[in-house]
Amino acid sequence: MAIRFVTLFPNILYKAIGINPVAIPFLDGAVDERVAIQNALVDKGQWLRLGEQSPKLGLRTVYRLQDRTVFLEILDGEASEADAHPPSVVAFRSNIHRDLDEPDHVARNQRLLSVLAKWEDDLKDFEQLIGQFLSRSTTQ
Numbered sequence: 209m210a211i212r213f214v215t216l217f218p219n220i221l222y223k224a225i226g227i228n229p230v231a232i233p234f235l236d237g238a239v240d241e242r243v244a245i246q247n248a249l250v251d252k253g254q255w256l257r258l259g260e261q262s263p264k265l266g267l268r269t270v271y272r273l274q275d276r277t278v279f280l281e282i283l284d285g286e287a288s289e290a291d292a293h294p295p296s297v298v299a300f301r302s303n304i305h306r307d308l309d310e311p312d313h314v315a316r317n318q319r320l321l322s323v324l325a326k327w328e329d330d331l332k333d334f335e336q337l338i339g340q341f342l343s344r345s346t347t348q
Contacts, residue, residue: 271337276330279303280337300338304330 256262264284271278283299306323310316 276304276306278333278337279305280334282341300334300341302334302337304334 266284267282269280269282271280279302281299281301283301284297308316308319310319
């Protein structure tokens with residue numbers, strides 16, 4: 209399909225090309241396989257290099273709590289600086305999601321207002337969660 213597109217539109221100034229493969233291995237419900245994959249993600253292994261390059265690492269976690277779902281992404285990067293060696297940074301990005309499934313409009317709006325009134329509690333939970341990652345990295 210892509211070859212046909214390029215053939216039909218040869219005058220477009222293409223800037224890049226990429227492929228986006230996805231792998232979803234079935235673990236047959238085996239906890240041992242899941243633990244092995246989790247350990248491989250944190251263990252120093254060959255996947256940490258491709259040729260001479262190291263990857264920018266990232267981690268996405270999902271915490272399904274009783275009243276909300278917390279999505280947390282941890283991203284490796286570099287700060288933008290004119291210096292030849294920009295400092296490394298780690299970014300924590302989160303989404304704290306709550307379904308509003310109250311049956312009527314009034315109850316749903318009341319729940320929404322209740323959640324909005326307690327946003328600082330969510331922020332404290334976020335700070336506590338990333339603190340667990342940061343305290344672990346400073347003790348190792």
